[in-house]
Amino acid sequence: MSFLDRHRTLAALTATAAGLGLLTACGGGSSDTADKPAAASADAAKGAFPVSLKNAWGDTEVKKKPLKVATVSDGDTDIALALGIVPVITPDVEDGGKVPEYKQRAIDKLGAGKLKTYDDTDGTAYEAIAAEAPDVILGVNTWEMDKDYAKLSPIAPVVTYTDKAQADTLTWQERLKTAAKALGLEAKADEVIAANEKATADAAAAHPEFKGKTYTYTVVHPEQISFMSYQAQDPGVFEKLGFAKTDKAKNYAPDKNAVSLENLDQLDADVLLVTYPFGDRGVISPKELEGNKLFQSLNSVKGKHFAVIPSDNNLASSIAYPDALNAPWAVEQLTPLLAKAVAGQ
Known part of the structure; x- marks a missing residue:
């Protein structure tokens, strides 16, 4: 999945919109x-x-x-x-x-x-x-x-x-x-697995304010705005850090995760996280989405409980495709972003 190859991340993320679970591509299992x-x-x-x-x-x-x-x-x-x-x-x-x-x-x-x-x-x-x-x-x-x-x-x-x-x-x-x-x-x-688990557990313990906070993770693809924290998505890094899915997660699935501009209220949560791996080539540009009146009316946005997950430093792809090397780094990078979003800073 970049997984594997991160130089193919854009193509892989496009496939995600068609049904491949972005957060579970290599992180989930059965x-x-x-x-x-x-x-x-x-x-x-x-x-x-x-x-x-x-x-x-x-x-x-x-x-x-x-x-x-x-x-x-x-x-x-x-x-x-x-x-x-x-x-x-x-x-x-x-x-x-x-x-x-x-x-x-x-x-x-x-x-x-x-x-x-x-x-x-x-x-x-x-x-x-x-x-x-x-x-x-x-x-x-x-x-x-x-x-x-x-x-x-x-x-x-x-x-x-x-x-x-x-x-x-x-x-x-x-x-x-x-x-x-x-x-x-x-x-x-x-040893590697234990160290990674400890890094996540330590981050969660250092931020008890994360526990129980609902979150929505959305990815802006070329074809659609995708609700990626859907109900069937296996617990990923956000939930390991203490967050929980919103009740709206039940409305979405791997093959049914598009959110229209008229339904942007579906994204609202205690914390809203968005990533733009395609930049202005997404179905809507970052400026257009964040300037949308309905988007601006969301409680998470009005309360500054909103954060953009960067993709240019490989953080978005590390969340999508965790591996033995990038998983603890992703926790390290995410933790301060999430702490600010929870605090409304």
Whole structure:
């Protein structure tokens, strides 16, 4: 989902409007069998090799602990970095832009300098990956594996999901654990998950004023204004911080989340959060929406309990597609915005 690749965030967010849950794309999950991460051998639990993993296209065997890891999505790169691994090659998801703060922190901590990348404008660059002779290829966080697997598997063992539907449904924790099994780093994965949970819990504890406050999260897409905190949406970062959905959430669903200008009152809540990932290319510009008389009449707006979630620093996409690296950073960035919105500042 940017998830995976954040350089494809605009396209992905467009798909969201058609029914892909923005907040659950990689953050939610279910208890269904199809949503469980790749199953590994008993030896994997001990960090022993070889490790055998089933996937949607066959079986993967990692004969010895991998030293050279290649990634095929930005989310997979984040997984590697979170586990303390500098990939030998990654897709160039920044397109010449600035590396997100959370990723740069990890790169600096690992003393990696600048990551070696391949141009993925036309998709996964198989020859560039093969040239690095990786021991394993991480592809647990990509939408392209159905197309890529046959060309990647002759290069190196491919670590990916057990069902094609999991491209959308696995939680970031499940993706991390799947990768960690193949890399012999399960204990490290547990540490990362615990640290992320602690960061969220600490932020919630530091802001008891968040508890029970209702919120609406809306995304302005090119086709529509989307009510993203709908009833069926799994609890995301806002609810983990103590917020609750409004009673209007029951009126919306993944495939029914458009809000018309005549019904902007549906957005009202104790706290209203809006993001404009498309800027002036949205169905309505930020200036036009915030200048709309009905929008201005909302209690949340009149009381200054309204905040814009920035997208240019990757915060909006980190909320949409949380992973092992960006999740605690998103909490760090969101907390002061939410505190001001609750306080009406």
